[in-house]
Amino acid sequence: MDLEWSAADLAFRDEVHAFLDERLTPDLRRAGRLMTSVYADHEASMRWQAILHERGWAAPAWPVEYGGCDWTVTQHYLFSRESILAGAPPLSPMGISMVAHVLIEFGTPEQKEFFLPRILTGEVFFCQGYSEPEAGSDLAALSMSAVEDGDDLVCTGSKIWTTHATEANWMFCLVRTSRAAKKQQGITFLLIDMSSPGIEVRPLVMTSGEQIQNQEFFDHVRVPKANVVGEIDDGWTVAKYLLEFERGGSAAAPKLQVMADQVARAAAGQPGPDGGPLLESPAFAAKLADARIRIDVLEVLEFRVLSAAAGGKNPGTASSMLKILGTELSQTLTELLLEAAGPRGRAYQPHATRPGGPLAGFAPPADGYVSGEEWQAVAPLRYFNDRAGTIYAGSNEIQRNILAKAALGL
Amino acid sequence: MDFSLTAEQQLLRDSLADWLADRYDLARSREAAASETGWQPEVWRSFADDLGILGATLPEEVGGSGGGPVEAMVIAEQLGRALVVEPYVDTVVLGGGVLRRLPGTGDPLEGIVAGSVRIAPALLEPTSGHTAHSVAATARRDGGDWVLTGAKTVVPGVPQATHLLLTARTSGEQRDLDGISLFLLPVDLPGLQVHRYRTIDDRHAADLVLDDVRLPAAALLGEEGRGWTALSPALDEALAALAAEAVGCLRRVLADTVAYSKERRQFGQPIGSFQALQHRMVDMHLEVEQSVAAMYLATLRLGAEPAERARATSAAKVTISRAARFVGQNAVQLHGGMGMTQELAIGHYFKRLTAIEYELGPADHHRARYAALTPTTG
Ligand SMILES: Cc1cc2nc3c(=O)[nH]c(=O)nc-3n(C[C@H](O)[C@H](O)[C@H](O)COP(=O)(O)OP(=O)(O)OC[C@H]3O[C@@H](n4cnc5c(N)ncnc54)[C@H](O)[C@@H]3O)c2cc1C
Ligand SMILES: Cc1cc2nc3c(=O)[nH]c(=O)nc-3n(C[C@H](O)[C@H](O)[C@H](O)COP(=O)(O)OP(=O)(O)OC[C@H]3O[C@@H](n4cnc5c(N)ncnc54)[C@H](O)[C@@H]3O)c2cc1C
Numbered sequence: 001m002d003l004e005w006s007a008a009d010l011a012f013r014d015e016v017h018a019f020l021d022e023r024l025t026p027d028l029r030r031a032g033r034l035m036t037s038v039y040a041d042h043e044a045s046m047r048w049q050a051i052l053h054e055r056g057w058a059a060p061a062w063p064v065e066y067g068g069c070d071w072t073v074t075q076h077y078l079f080s081r082e083s084i085l086a087g088a089p090p091l092s093p094m095g096i097s098m099v100a101h102v103l104i105e106f107g108t109p110e111q112k113e114f115f116l117p118r119i120l121t122g123e124v125f126f127c128q129g130y131s132e133p134e135a136g137s138d139l140a141a142l143s144m145s146a147v148e149d150g151d152d153l154v155c156t157g158s159k160i161w162t163t164h165a166t167e168a169n170w171m172f173c174l175v176r177t178s179r180a181a182k183k184q185q186g187i188t189f190l191l192i193d194m195s196s197p198g199i200e201v202r203p204l205v206m207t208s209g210e211q212i213q214n215q216e217f218f219d220h221v222r223v224p225k226a227n228v229v230g231e232i233d234d235g236w237t238v239a240k241y242l243l244e245f246e247r248g249g250s251a252a253a254p255k256l257q258v259m260a261d262q263v264a265r266a267a268a269g270q271p272g273p274d275g276g277p278l279l280e281s282p283a284f285a286a287k288l289a290d291a292r293i294r295i296d297v298l299e300v301l302e303f304r305v306l307s308a309a310a311g312g313k314n315p316g317t318a319s320s321m322l323k324i325l326g327t328e329l330s331q332t333l334t335e336l337l338l339e340a341a342g343p344r345g346r347a348y349q350p351h352a353t354r355p356g357g358p359l360a361g362f363a364p365p366a367d368g369y370v371s372g373e374e375w376q377a378v379a380p381l382r383y384f385n386d387r388a389g390t391i392y393a394g395s396n397e398i399q400r401n402i403l404a405k406a407a408l409g410l
Numbered sequence: 411m412d413f414s415l416t417a418e419q420q421l422l423r424d425s426l427a428d429w430l431a432d433r434y435d436l437a438r439s440r441e442a443a444a445s446e447t448g449w450q451p452e453v454w455r456s457f458a459d460d461l462g463i464l465g466a467t468l469p470e471e472v473g474g475s476g477g478g479p480v481e482a483m484v485i486a487e488q489l490g491r492a493l494v495v496e497p498y499v500d501t502v503v504l505g506g507g508v509l510r511r512l513p514g515t516g517d518p519l520e521g522i523v524a525g526s527v528r529i530a531p532a533l534l535e536p537t538s539g540h541t542a543h544s545v546a547a548t549a550r551r552d553g554g555d556w557v558l559t560g561a562k563t564v565v566p567g568v569p570q571a572t573h574l575l576l577t578a579r580t581s582g583e584q585r586d587l588d589g590i591s592l593f594l595l596p597v598d599l600p601g602l603q604v605h606r607y608r609t610i611d612d613r614h615a616a617d618l619v620l621d622d623v624r625l626p627a628a629a630l631l632g633e634e635g636r637g638w639t640a641l642s643p644a645l646d647e648a649l650a651a652l653a654a655e656a657v658g659c660l661r662r663v664l665a666d667t668v669a670y671s672k673e674r675r676q677f678g679q680p681i682g683s684f685q686a687l688q689h690r691m692v693d694m695h696l697e698v699e700q701s702v703a704a705m706y707l708a709t710l711r712l713g714a715e716p717a718e719r720a721r722a723t724s725a726a727k728v729t730i731s732r733a734a735r736f737v738g739q740n741a742v743q744l745h746g747g748m749g750m751t752q753e754l755a756i757g758h759y760f761k762r763l764t765a766i767e768y769e770l771g772p773a774d775h776h777r778a779r780y781a782a783l784t785p786t787t788g
Pocket of ligand 1: 127128129130131133135136137138160161162163213388391392393394395396397398401674676677681684686687743744745746747748750
């Protein structure tokens with residue numbers, strides 16, 4: 001038992017590092033560094049995906065036959081960690097990390113052949129249509145209807161909170177094909193071409209002023225049955241399979257470490273209550289140390305889950321645990337960054353950041369003026385946006401309910 | 411001991427609450443806040459002419475009605491409840507608090523009562539953090555004038571304000587209490603560089619650069635180097651009023667969250683029926699009730715000797731900062747996706763509560779001030 005990397009791991013890490021050093025342009029790093037949420041600027045993220053694809057690293061977790069990499073669990077971890085440390089903008093998870101796994105497991109040969117290569121190149125960009133106005137935490141209560149008509153399903157209803165629906169040309173979604181006694185039955189997993197007639201997309205304005213999430217209205221939208229993944233009425237099985245990737249796909253600790261380092265750098269340059277650097281004020285230093293301790297421990301917890309997964313074990317309830325710990329730590333770090341920002345944390349200056357979508361009703365100053373430094377402009381927006389971490393992908397209350405049942409047998 | 415409001419104070423509260431419920435529309439006020447003007451001037455006119463709240467706490471000699479801290483508390487709480495962006499605390503409580511002690515020339519207090527003078531406190535600087543007595547900007551005499559050099563940051567309420575209440579150092583080191591001088595100057599003074607921007611809580615602020623800005627001798631308030639003696643008690647009054655504003659916001663946010671949890675159904679039942687959420691809302695309620703008590707503590711101790719007054723207002727700020735964070739965050743959480751949007755009032759209140767958490771110093775500052783003022787008994 002040990003916590004060290006092998007020589008081969010270290011060599012791999014250096015290879016990744018050298019690649020990032022060479023190919024991550026200053027603008028891409030900026031796009032990564034000035035993100036205000038978990039969503040990167042779409043254009044920057046697609047540009048980075050193209051560069052990764054060229055190297056064969058756009059979707060390392062896929063099976064090799066579809067364009068993935070034959071890496072060990074440790075190598076996957078090191079790749080994602082090095083990318084984060086270098087400040088690479090993250091790729092959109094909906095295609096590469098979510099629906100692709102479903103297609104690989106449940107898709108027809110035609111579906112695989114059409115979608116997988118196009119997801120890799122970015123030609124197909126997916127959004128996730130699960131949530132509905134009346135079906136959030138209670139996802140299985142979804143009601144968007146899909147009625148069979150010849151070779152088509154005719155869809156009517158609404159989806160909400162759909163991230164990047166305006167950028168996406170495809171949506172994977174859950175629709176209701178029949179009303180059975182049990183609400184989990186009668187759901188179908190469907191791929192919808194966003195250019196189909198009858199779809200209206202309305203952007204939602206979040207507290208940060210950003211428009212990344214959307215509501216869509218479907219009015220008798222015809223979708224070929226060939227776009228059903230898995231069996232009609234058996235979409236819940238497919239959806240549950242995908243949820244495992246959404247909740248526990250990657251390790252959070254490296255990103256949290258980067259955030260903690262950023263907080264430390266920020267606080268070193270700001271005055272604390274006693275006039276010395278904030279970083280040296282006992283109250284702030286204790287809070288940051290506490291966050292770092294939680295990250296150190298989370299990292300080992302994640303290693304344990306990763307090595308169990310390498311041994312072929314399903315992460316099971318561990319993904320709920322990691323989701324709770326990771327998102328709540330992230331929120332703590334955004335609080336600390338906002339504290340470090342000082343009075344300037346109150347200024348609303350999204351023009352000094354790289355948000356993941358357009359801004360509603362904001363005109364940047366003509367002279368481009370920024371009060372303080374860019375990270376001080378990022379701090380309040382990241383704080384607001386990060387509140388979503390404990391809401392989406394199964395709220396933390398729902399994760400606790402899952403753990404109560406599955407981990408404790410209550 | 412008595413926590414009851416007089417008949418006049420109740421009337422003040424009810425008439426203001428009614429007026430705001432009728433006339434202060436949340437959507438319209440957000441639109442105004444996002445615009446270049448940044449506020450609704452007609453609201454301020456009504457505050458002066460119809461409601462008389464701008465003079466409620468100022469002396470009768472300047473046209474006010476001679477009320478005190480309790481009147482300020484009653485007013486600020488109602489303004490907080492309606493999420494009013496117009497600068498009451500900065501102008502009347504902080505600005506008025508300084509000018510009551512150091513009158514200045516040109517009858518600015520009468521202007522405040524009439525609504526024609528609005529004050530933006532220009533205290534914080536790029537290197538001050540949240541410490542108001544950390545002043546690096548300087549003022550020196552030149553013939554009959556003052557010449558000011560330095561920078562101020564996040565000066566709240568600049569497009570609405572007519573005047574700046576500005577600190578500059580005339581002697582001593584950056585954090586000395588002695589040697590701070592206070593100046594009252596028009597906001598459109600030639601030579602003053604102003605960079606305006608919006609704030610996260612739907613208000614406006616500005617950074618100022620003073621590069622040898624010239625002021626007449628009369629711009630100095632009170633004695634040279636003795637500004638802190640007036641600013642310090644006025645800041646404590648502003649802390650008490652900010653606590654009341656916070657209470658107004660907090661009560662509304664809690665009420666909205668409880669109401670939402672009764673309406674919103676998931677898993678075939680109102681989400682308010684889940685015990686996990688019930689306990690969370692009870693914890694929010696406990697934070698709100700402690701904030702109310704802290705608001706009284708600060709308000710009723712404003713007349714005490716300085717150390718006692720400072721301890722009470724710091725205790726209040728620590729309490730409301732904690733409540734602002736806990737109640738704001740959990741209100742968002744319990745609203746789910748809806749809580750993240752600007753569609754419901756909750757998103758706007760969360761932003762204001764976040765600003766309040768830090769305004770006039772975050773909890774750690776006030777814990778440190780409280781500790782320093784509390785004798786250690788061995
Ligand atoms: C930024 C953001 C991005 C998103 N992106 C997407 C996307 O791309 N695609 C998509 O399909 N969805 C997306 N979502 C939607 C997200 O999955 C939902 O918001 C989430 O499932 C919660 O649903 P809700 O918002 O309806 O809240 P509700 O389900 O109404 O929950 C409200 C509150 O009640 C609590 N609650 C509910 N049930 C229980 C219970 N049984 N016990 C205890 N507490 C409970 C919740 O935890 C929450 O605090 C996104 C959401 C956000 C905020
Ligand atoms: C030091 C001490 C002094 C006491 N003195 C007296 C006395 O003078 N007279 C007297 O009559 N009794 C007295 N008690 C008994 C006391 O009132 C009981 O211990 C108490 O009512 C809890 O009952 P219980 O111990 O059976 O625990 P339980 O009722 O079995 O509770 C166990 C746990 O479950 C929780 N729980 C129970 N129901 C719910 C629910 N609906 N929702 C959420 N959580 C729940 C409880 O909060 C607790 O954490 C005393 C107890 C102690 C420890």
